Amino acid sequence: MDDSANTHYPILLVHGLFGFGRIGPFNYFKGIKDALAESGARVFVPIISAANNNETRGEQLLEHIRRVCTQTGAQRVNLIGHSQGALTARYAAATAPHLVASVTSVSGPNHGSEAADRMRQAFVPGTLPETIAGALTTAFSTFLSAITGHSQLPQHALEALNALTTEGVTAFNLKYPQGLPETRGGMGAEYVNDVFYYSWSGIIKGSRLSESLNLLDPLHNACRVFGSFFTRETKENDGMVGRFSSHLGHVIRSDYPLDHLDTINHLAPMRKKTVNPLTLYVEHAKLLKNKGL
Template sequence: MKIGLFTAGLVLASACFNAQAATQASQVTAKASSSYAKTKYPIVFVHGMAGFIRVGTDQFGLDYWYQILPDLARNGANVWATRVSPFNSTEIRGEQLRHQVEEIAAITGAKKVNLIGHSHGGPTIRYVARTRSDLVASLTAVGATNKGSPVSDLILTIRDIAPVLETPVTSVVNVLSKTITWAQGLDPNSFPHDSLASANSLSVQGSAKFAQQYPLGMPTTACGEGAYKAKYDGNEIYNYSFTGVGTVTNLLDIDSVLKATSLLIDGGRDNDGLVPRCSAKFGKTIRDNYNWNHLDEVNQVLGLKNIFAPDPVDVYRQHANRLKLQGL
């Protein structure tokens, strides 16, 4: 049987990753003081591009989901953080996540999980919903690149104009990807790294192509809502999303640099600095106009944000309660 080069690469990368899959998912624990966030199924978080679980040491480290997961654990949630390639295609990241979801289900004995993905994590969880719909109770996309990011398109356009830059730039970003892996105390070669594949997946065209194969929860109009409940292979999955539309939300926060990238998207309007509001729409919209930028959506950097905006920690806790009340 003949298979394409991409499929062969996907299988090979998946097999290499699966050999070390047991080291990639991490349960976050804390002494529970309430059952407010105690969902029926585990809540599994998936980071975006250039993401991680935790970099640094226990004493001087930085969590991607800053303060969010411990808070959920204190409120009764069975919560897990997953780790996929910082830079790679949605399909490769999706295969990595699928292995971890299967592992979490085996460890916990849970029949399903609730998946929450930020940024590139949004399409990544959609991949798992299609390939293992029997293991997915719900999908929540946060500031997700469901319809791509014009910033990625600009990068690819520059590459096309000056192809001589492709090799050095991709090499540098691949080194960054390996460095992020190393900073988590892992072998940098425990993941495949491909920054060009990441850029293609996050482009508007690449995202549209992915949506044709993985349409669950995607809006059918330019900026509408997708299906709140949808079925794959007879398995019903609930779909949610929320996002921000802020850029400079705290002058003391280094993520104010997202103001520059926001100008590349509709002249700086209606986006979180990297992702347009309409691109983040998926399933039932919880809210699409938080005064957060792309990093505020995961309570970064170090919780700095607009003091008048909702606290992301509270929003995630409330969403866990929403899943609980839905019987998920």
Template sequence: MQTSRSVMLVGTGMRPVVAAVATLFTRMDKMKRWLLVLLCALPMLGQAAGYTQTRYPIVLVHGLFGFDRLLGVDYFYGIPQALTRDGARVYVAQVSATESSELRGEQLLKQVQQVLAITGADKVNLIGHSHGGPTIRYVASVAPELVASATSVGGVNYGSEIADLVRANVAPGSVAEKLAVAAASALSGVISLLSGGSQLPQDPLAALDALTSSGAQRFNQRYPEGLPGQYCGDGPLQAANGVYYFSWSGRGNMTNILDPVDPALALTGTFFSEPNDGLVGVCSSHLGKVIGTGYRMNHLDEVNQSFGIHHLFETDPVTLYRQHANRLQGLGL
């Protein structure tokens, strides 16, 4: 009993010291934890600073009925800002909303030359969506010395079955064609006016022809760089002209019930004979190194429209562009 009491008395007397030591060790543990968190965060901080900083400027190119900015809304919704925030130099081209791939390409070529003059860079990285795919391919083919890479997102590289359907059911010179052309011309005219591109020519029939399978085939015969050796395959990462080629696309139609455009894309998607994004078949989008075609995204999701609404359980479209900029950075582009 005595021994026990003595031990108890000693313990009671040392309690403030023990408590102080325990507090010290607790604080040291907290400091260690915070130090560990900081050390883990440092690589991430290093990644964020300059993560999208490419050697050459990035030029984004819109598709059919597209624009650079319309009433304050970007065609590539939130994407230029996400890229520039971490180091990229980004320019958004404005070409005709409805025209042939070649004419749009000539317009883009002039803007590429302007970007090079402004930045002092030797080349640019081109990223085109939808009809922007063939548009950037034209520039990469006729002026490869000005292009470091060409990336097609949901690009109409082998035509669209929707364009084929329209051409097959609307006879050339018919009243239906004239009405369709009038409606398309009016729409493209309004888009151009509101986006500041009213001086650009518009030709809906030339655009339709370019987007059909036969029109795309003729274009591909003239400008084959970056194309796969066979339909639905992978093309070369770097073509003989020295340009790096990439592509990705979605294979979803109705991806979010809150997006008002999704029902229309769900309908158009039913007319395809292959998986598609609502307007372009997955295999038709292939160009160069195919980064991915399994994304649950439709044609507008690919540019983060409408207003950033996309599939809840799919990669944010903006993330794909950021990752790609970092990919280009890793290749020294």
């Protein structure tokens, strides 16, 4: 039996905005839990609010961490958070470092998302468009939670949006700075308050003409559209998060040829893969294992 990724502490995969565990045959972390488990890892996917602020989601995550520790007998866990899940994981580690051995940010907006900034600008606070958009997206989040059997989870789409903007994340970072780089584009401290911090992410590379059959992937096309609205990291973003904005702790790599959804393995089936996201997760688990985590 392969136990190359059998980490000392269990791994929790933390989903981002509008995330879920499983809906029928569909998984948010597509094939990732299975790939890790086949390499010996103990893996859990906690279900937290599909849309809410980082602190609310973080408190929900802490409840799951305590539950996993009780269930497995482990003293701590390794957190791997995608997108807003990275901020959720950071909150848990900052407020309860005795329960968290490591935090890994995958495509995390650790310095804010320019895509969120543009959406926030499009909806003026207190106006009818903002109210309608907030109500619709909150209702969608509630629907996601309901069909996964977690209708009790609170949802608030506008709080989620505000928490992902550059302004919102800047305020968050003042309270929870662990692992942040001192200079833009640099690396942060790998080890803070007995917690290890890592990050990796991707960027959209090449022109639309170079995409071949990937042009038929609506998710990739959506990422390209969102990425076109970036004004700071115009050339290096994954459609939702800029390359340097994703940096946290020890940066493994931040320019994989992957868009924001590719990093959770949501690839068009006809697309030629130059980087396999499943391999990235398994290799990272091996790194954690080698660290004694």
